[in-house]
């Protein structure tokens with residue numbers, strides 16, 4: 230569990246001071262990283278100087294949407310003061326936010342399979358334009374809280390028409406409303422939108438934070454395995470989830486046989502790894518990504534053996550890692566995947582037997 234030791238001790242409204250033990254599920258306890266951003270927001274709320282629109286910038290899978298949702302929960306919670314930027318987790322408002330049913334929390338994002346955020350989600354269908362959609366709903370009076378909060382995920386996937394529709398809301402934000410725009414990078418966001426939002430940058434999670442979350446969510450029960458996934462995850466739970474995908478797990482265990490030298494024939498094992506990569510995904514970019522992960526997994530495998538290795542073994546492990554890095558360059562370049570992976574597996578097996586390439 231992450232602690233809030235670096236943050237000031239939360240202050241509760243006087244009427245709730247004697248019920249602190251009731252406030253057991255602090256909304257930020259299950260949230261990893263980004264303490265600076267939480268603190269910045271807390272100070273802004275405390276001073277009563279919150280902007281109407283924020284641009285949350287950073288790679289996918291690091292907690293930007295959860296950050297925005299937690300902020301909404303803190304502002305809606307009826308048992309904590311807004312200035313504390315915390316939430317009890319048990320009041321009806323908190324429960325509604327957690328169940329994604331709070332009437333004053335609006336959320337939209339790009340539907341699966343679409344490459345653009347449909348304008349209908351912002352301003353309604355052509356026959357009901359301006360009478361529904363996020364911009365319309367945000368302009369209505371709050372139903373149970375004292376403000377509305379909107380989360381617009383995939384803001385980078387807005388086309389120009391959508392961005393222009395949103396611009397009107399940004400120019401005349403409804404009183405008290407807060408809008409979070411979520412994007413992996415700032416460049417795809419139109420300058421007119423950008424200039425009306427306060428940017429908050431998010432950085433990848435620490436390896437230990439990813440590992441913690443994987444175990445806490447039950448995605449990976451073995452802490453050591455979670456640590457390996459975390460090391461490969463680039464600080465992103467979204468990447469970690471892909472690495473934990475059943476098919477990718479299968480790839481890794483096949484490769485592990487090759488790395489451990491338990492397979493009888495290196496060439497046959499190499500072919501089976503390559504076939505598995507081709508079967509798991511039909512499109513070349515995904516195949517390349519999977520192949521890249523396999524290579525990084527091999528590097529992790531050898532790194533983990535280095536600590537307890539004798540000098541002689543360490544030399545061999547280093548040569549194997551160097552061969553992996555060469556393969557990584559090949560896969561990032563244009564080398565066909567079978568050529569790259571089969572060559573790698575065969576060479577790793579040879580190096581494992583003490584051969585010099």
Ligand SMILES: [Zn+2]
Pocket residue numbers: 305306307308309316317318319320321322323324
């Ligand atoms: Zn609450």
